[in-house]
Each structure stands twice: as C-alpha cells, then as structure tokens.
Amino acid sequence: MLEGKKIILGVCGSIAAYKSATLVRLLVKAGAHVQVVMTPDATNFITPLTLSTLSKRPVYSEYFKPETGEWNNHVELGLWGDAMIIAPASANTMAKMASGLVDNLLTAVYLSAKCPVYFAPAMDLDMWKHEATQKNIVDLQGFGNVLIPPGSGELASGLHGEGRMAEPEEIVDFLSDDIKKKLPLYNQKILVTAGPTYEAIDPVRFIGNHSSGKMGFALADELASLGADVTLIAGPTAQVSKYQSIKRINITSAADMLQQCLEHFPAVNACVMCAAVADYTPATVSAQKIKKHDGGLNIELKKTTDILKTLGQQKREGQVLVGFALETNNEEQYAIEKLQKKNLDLIVLNSLNDAGAGFKNDTNKVTLIDRDLHKTTFELKNKTEVAHDICIKLIELLKK
Structure with missing residues (x-):
C-alpha cells in the first residue's frame, strides 16, 4: 500500500x-x-x-x-x-x-x-x-x-x-x-490468471503460445493497488509482481490451471481470466524424449477443459467473471458470442490486426463489452493504463 x-x-x-x-x-x-x-x-x-x-x-x-x-x-x-x-x-x-x-x-x-x-x-x-x-x-x-x-x-x-x-x-x-x-476494492477477493500454459509432449518438448503474461500481471498489480486481495495463477512467465501482498500460484499446464481455478474461484468476488490457456493438449505424453527420425511426426491432440466456461457455469449470484478474447477476424461478433455462451459479465476484446496489441507488447488496444452489450473502445495504451481501465469497469460491475 x-x-x-x-x-x-x-x-x-x-x-x-x-x-x-x-x-x-x-x-x-x-x-x-x-x-x-x-x-x-x-x-x-x-x-x-x-x-x-x-x-x-x-x-x-x-x-x-x-x-x-x-x-x-x-x-x-x-x-x-x-x-x-x-x-x-x-x-x-x-x-x-x-x-x-x-x-x-x-x-x-x-x-x-x-x-x-x-x-x-x-x-x-x-x-x-x-x-x-x-x-x-x-x-x-x-x-x-x-x-x-x-x-x-x-x-x-x-x-x-x-x-x-x-x-x-x-x-x-x-x-x-x-x-x-479507503480504497475502492478493499475487502474484495479477486482471482487473476496470467501467462501461457505449456502442454507436455515428452520430458523435453511442449506445445505453448506466445503469451508473456504482461497484461495479467499488470491487472494483478492494479487490482492490488486498489485494495483488493489478489490471488494470481500464473503460467510459465518471467513476469514479477510489484506487490508482495499478491498471492502467486505457479502452474504449467491447462490441467494445472483448471485445478487451481476450481479451488479458488468459489471464495472470490471476481475473477479475471487473462491467461492464454491451451485449447488442445497431447492425448498421450511420452515418458522418454521422442527421438528424431526421418519423415514427419504426428501428435494426437485432445481438447482441454474450457476453464472459462466451467467457471461461468459455477458462478454464483454477485460474482463477476471477466474473460479475454484475442481475435484476428470478425472480432466483435466472436467476442459477444464468447461473452454470452460462457456466462461472462465482461469481455475484453483485442485484435491482432491492431498494431501494438496482443502478446509480448508493452501496449494493448482493447474494447470492453459487458453483458448488456454496452461497448467501450479505448485507444492504444500502455498495458498498465489498460489494466486501470479494466479495473474501473470491474469496480462498476461489483457495485451492481
């Protein structure tokens, strides 16, 4: 503080x-x-x-x-x-x-x-x-x-x-x-997820994505600065929280994240699902390093559990659930579909077509859409400023 x-x-x-x-x-x-x-x-x-x-x-x-x-x-x-x-x-x-x-x-x-x-x-x-x-x-x-x-x-x-x-x-x-x-989120318990997940192929290799975790960590820091008790579930990332009060839980896979989310979600007032969770994971994981052979390599994948949808189904009255949608086409349409299908209160839309938005950058350009389909579009901003904009909307939703 x-x-x-x-x-x-x-x-x-x-x-x-x-x-x-x-x-x-x-x-x-x-x-x-x-x-x-x-x-x-x-x-x-x-x-x-x-x-x-x-x-x-x-x-x-x-x-x-x-x-x-x-x-x-x-x-x-x-x-x-x-x-x-x-x-x-x-x-x-x-x-x-x-x-x-x-x-x-x-x-x-x-x-x-x-x-x-x-x-x-x-x-x-x-x-x-x-x-x-x-x-x-x-x-x-x-x-x-x-x-x-x-x-x-x-x-x-x-x-x-x-x-x-x-x-x-x-x-x-x-x-x-x-x-x-005296802060607006005093006594509010908020769960945040951040970063990628790594889905193991064998003891050496994995399937992952380009998420750096910067947006999720910026959100966790901003929420803590506004007085919230923050639990941060983080995939593999080099990011570090500014506040010692943030309870950080490190995970690796989508299954790990699901387990931790299910454990902590019931006790929180709000959950902000910022992590880029893998949609698919290898059906089997080799116990030994897969040796390189001539020709290709086929890996059978299976769907991971949709964590956001699962939490949306379990959400109790008064809880606020926030999701993210990173899209490349028909952005707003897909974001609204995700908002409604997964029982979200707010979705944060960003597009890879916007310069400076998306993974690894220090900036982001987002549109906030709530369950009443009220839409607010922001200009390109530093992720710390984007986090503040999202938190202002979250405070509004928690007061309803």
Whole structure:
C-alpha cells in the first residue's frame, strides 16, 4: 500500500525520536518517498543527518536555510505529501496543532497539508492522562486527523503505563491498513490468471503460445493497488509482481490451471481470466524424449477443459467473471458470442490486426463489452493504463 506514496514524517522533541530512524527505514523499504520535517527541539534527540541519510532527502527544521536564506516552503511541503505522520507527536506539538499555533516549520506544514494526517503520541504517563492532552486528542480527531494509539509499558521516567509511542513496525502496518480501507476494492477477493500454459509432449518438448503474461500481471498489480486481495495463477512467465501482498500460484499446464481455478474461484468476488490457456493438449505424453527420425511426426491432440466456461457455469449470484478474447477476424461478433455462451459479465476484446496489441507488447488496444452489450473502445495504451481501465469497469460491475 505504501509503494510510491509520498510520506511527510514530522518528528517532535521526545526521547521516542530515536525510533524515527527505524520508521524512516521501514517506510523507504516499503517503497515510500519520505520527507522528514523536524521541530528544532527534535534535533537534540536525533540528528537531521541520520534521517537525511536514511530518507535520501534533505531534512527540514527551519523556515529558512541559514547558509543561503532560502525559504523552506511549508505550503509546497504540505501539498507534496500523500500522507503525513507525526511520530513522535509530543504533548506540546499536539497542543499547537489543536489550537492552530504556528511557531515552527512542522506546525506550518501541518496546517498546509491537504493529505490525511496521522499522529503517534509519545509522552510520560501523567502528561498522557492530563485532561488538556486528552481534549487536544479529541479536537485533533475532530479535525479528521487519525490517532495511532500509544502503547503501554516502561516509560523514560521509570513509570509504567500508557504513553509509549507505537513501535515503527506498528505505525507502518497501521498506515498501510488505513490506506487500504479507503480504497475502492478493499475487502474484495479477486482471482487473476496470467501467462501461457505449456502442454507436455515428452520430458523435453511442449506445445505453448506466445503469451508473456504482461497484461495479467499488470491487472494483478492494479487490482492490488486498489485494495483488493489478489490471488494470481500464473503460467510459465518471467513476469514479477510489484506487490508482495499478491498471492502467486505457479502452474504449467491447462490441467494445472483448471485445478487451481476450481479451488479458488468459489471464495472470490471476481475473477479475471487473462491467461492464454491451451485449447488442445497431447492425448498421450511420452515418458522418454521422442527421438528424431526421418519423415514427419504426428501428435494426437485432445481438447482441454474450457476453464472459462466451467467457471461461468459455477458462478454464483454477485460474482463477476471477466474473460479475454484475442481475435484476428470478425472480432466483435466472436467476442459477444464468447461473452454470452460462457456466462461472462465482461469481455475484453483485442485484435491482432491492431498494431501494438496482443502478446509480448508493452501496449494493448482493447474494447470492453459487458453483458448488456454496452461497448467501450479505448485507444492504444500502455498495458498498465489498460489494466486501470479494466479495473474501473470491474469496480462498476461489483457495485451492481
């Protein structure tokens, strides 16, 4: 959920500021871009150099750069972020945030921020329990800020109780979960198939196709970025998912894919069948490598089970099933026939007659046709953009 996100990390004057180094490292490891803004007091607890080195960005703590007099633009900083986390959030800074007091760069950035703001308090037990602190927390939440609750344990004073800043790992998990909950496909389980299948002739040779898996992997990544819990069944391909949250199941043959689809389909809200599954497979597979002889070689083929049609027959009310049609002639006619015969909710049509479409390319040109025969045709686009277009339609179908 944090991949590519721009995170403003505010660090206040608190002994818990030492945890900010780990927090920056974890955010960067998760793929986020981190901009640290410190209060002047925070620099007494951890050096800007440490946080700058870990974030790979300059750290700001003053309105002006002393050596040049250049202004650190709090408005630009506030607009830059996709999210702002203030951790540790001291009682002093929370009081300033609650009252709108702006006497340092961090509080100025906070008042300028247009993104969601999270705050992770850190203070001693008596300060945490004080009525003024509790009122400030209520006020901050009333402004729409999100509290990351402190933990309980041994405090710097030697007391034991509430007030410990949440651990960096807990903050990252909290932020990821909260972002995910706000996404349009949160709590949606979606099955995606991608890539080719290889149908064995003997231990060495197989029948396959030219599918690279790029379109299916782009779809899985886009669905994950929109909050879905994605299971990806992938044929032999060199493609790699962007998101560790995607559950990948590697298969080889059409029979393998059928087995995995039947196992996972009942539990999902939607299924996007993007894989190029073989229509035929050898009737018998030689246990030994077939030796080359003079003359030709005849291989008897048998039909594979139509996975898409099988899932269409098993589809329950409310499930959304999406298929793909790669055609070379009478494209729209064949796509509509496939849509109706296999009980699909949406079919994605692409034609090998369109330059830049089809297998192996980084681009695709598609037409979306739903079960009401509403048709949307798109121009040639990068497969990542095509995946986004398909997902927007899928969200629409899931809401019906």
